[in-house]
Amino acid sequence: MKTILIIIGGMADRPDIELDGRTPLMAASTPSLDALAKCGCCGLINNVPDNESPTLKTAVLSLMGYDFSRGVPSDRTLSFFSAGLPFNPSEMRFFVIPKFSGHGVVVSDDPVVRGIGMMAMLRPLFPMGEGVVVSGGAPTGTLRDKALLAIKAIEIYDFVMVYVGEAFEMSLNGDVEGKMDVLERIDRELITPVADYVWNARLQMNLVVTGDLVTSWRDRATARGEVPAVVYFNDDLPYDMKAFDEKTVAEGPLNAPLPGDLMRLLASFEPFDDEKGKGGI
Numbered sequence: 001m002k003t004i005l006i007i008i009g010g011m012a013d014r015p016d017i018e019l020d021g022r023t024p025l026m027a028a029s030t031p032s033l034d035a036l037a038k039c040g041c042c043g044l045i046n047n048v049p050d051n052e053s054p055t056l057k058t059a060v061l062s063l064m065g066y067d068f069s070r071g072v073p074s075d076r077t078l079s080f081f082s083a084g085l086p087f088n089p090s091e092m093r094f095f096v097i098p099k100f101s102g103h104g105v106v107v108s109d110d111p112v113v114r115g116i117g118m119m120a121m122l123r124p125l126f127p128m129g130e131g132v133v134v135s136g137g138a139p140t141g142t143l144r145d146k147a148l149l150a151i152k153a154i155e156i157y158d159f160v161m162v163y164v165g166e167a168f169e170m171s172l173n174g175d176v177e178g179k180m181d182v183l184e185r186i187d188r189e190l191i192t193p194v195a196d197y198v199w200n201a202r203l204q205m206n207l208v209v210t211g212d213l214v215t216s217w218r219d220r221a222t223a224r225g226e227v228p229a230v231v232y233f234n235d236d237l238p239y240d241m242k243a244f245d246e247k248t249v250a251e252g253p254l255n256a257p258l259p260g261d262l263m264r265l266l267a268s269f270e271p272f273d274d275e276k277g278k279g280g281i
Contacts, residue, residue, distance in 0.1 A: 002205035003100070003266055004154055004194060005161045007063065008186055009056065009110075010168025010179070011211035012227035012246055016218055018176065024167075024217065025228070026245040028180040030187040032195050033230075033244035036209060040232030042241050043254025045262050047213055047227060054222045056168065059212040060116050065263040066095055078115030082124065094119055097159075098267040104159025107149055109141070113163040122161060125153055143189035151197045154205065163212075164190065171215035179217050198234050207232045208266065209244075229254060229262060233269075 013023040020027075047059040049068055057075060061068070073081075073091045080087035097104075097120050105125045106117025114124050126141070141149070146162055153160045164186060170179035191209065198207040211227035228249040242248055256262040 001158075001269060002154055002203060003159050003208060004150055004198065004205070005159070005208045005210075005266070006150075006190065006194065007060065007113075007161070007163045007210060007212055008167060008183075009163060009165035009212050010171040010215035011183065012214045012225065013171065013179070014214065014216050014218070014223075014225075016176070023246050024176055024179045025183060026243075026247065028183040028187075030183060030191075030244060032187050032191040033209065034242075036191070036195060036207070036230050036232050037239075037241040037244035037249060037252075039236075039238045040207075040230040040241075041236075041239055041254045042228065042230045042244065042249035042252030043256060044226035044246070044250050044252075045210060045229045045254070045256045046225075046259055047211075048224055049259045054213050054224050056110070056165075056212060056222075057112055057116070060113055060163070062259040063210070063212065063263060064095075064097060064116065064120055065260040065267075066093075066116075066120075070095070073115075073119070075112050078119070079111035080115075082111045082115035082118055092119065094121065096121065097263060100159035100267065104157050104161065105153050106161045106163075107146055107153070108161075108163035108165075110163060110165050113165075117161055122159070123157075125149055143186060144193070147190045147193040150194055154197075162190075168212070168215055171217045172220050174217055174220045176217045195232075198232065201234055204233070204235050206266065206269070207234070208262070210262065226250075229256070231262075231266070 015021045047062045048054045052058040070093045077087045077091040101121040104122045106122040108114045166182040210229035214223045214225035
């Protein structure tokens, strides 16, 4: 089962009086995310184990199903590893994502996230405007570049992980208008083309969209809490959720209450087979 996983860093937030009790995600116009919620399986997931600090690194590691009892590499080691620079090998903790490691890629401008993907034995792909660059050079690219790269990559690989951190940066800058604007651009320039591709794909595949951890623009800090997630399978019946935001998806049927549960569900999911009578998520 081919799977595209899009992680929108800093997407989830807290309700705020300045937004009439809404979060930036609730206040932003995100029609493609809302459409996915109507067609997909939604819910809230927790990406930060109780004994770990709520950081980008721990959230992404947890989302990938990493076992924290093995120790956590430093940001420096992950960044150096992802850039092909000398790193401390004693810190590195390679791990396997069942069904995806060795058969997938990671697309991210963030060196820590890219390092985590590589530690899970995903191949790094760098969007460079036109075409696909597999290695070398400083990663760059617009949201549209990343969408195009994800579409090209899923035709070759079984698993594509895309991380975008613009909303995370706006949160830490305390820029609520900027956060809403970037969420709308992510919806328009990344989610829309990827979702259109998956909706029209001849092959059965999953499109998964989630956040990493709660990131408050008001406090300019990360926090513990659940984030929205949606799993869309392009050969499934709609669930008819009204919107994709922190409040609405809480009523959704996605059952992934523990850190790492979402990846475990994806790794074990198989498409429905009329002859064998098997189901999925």
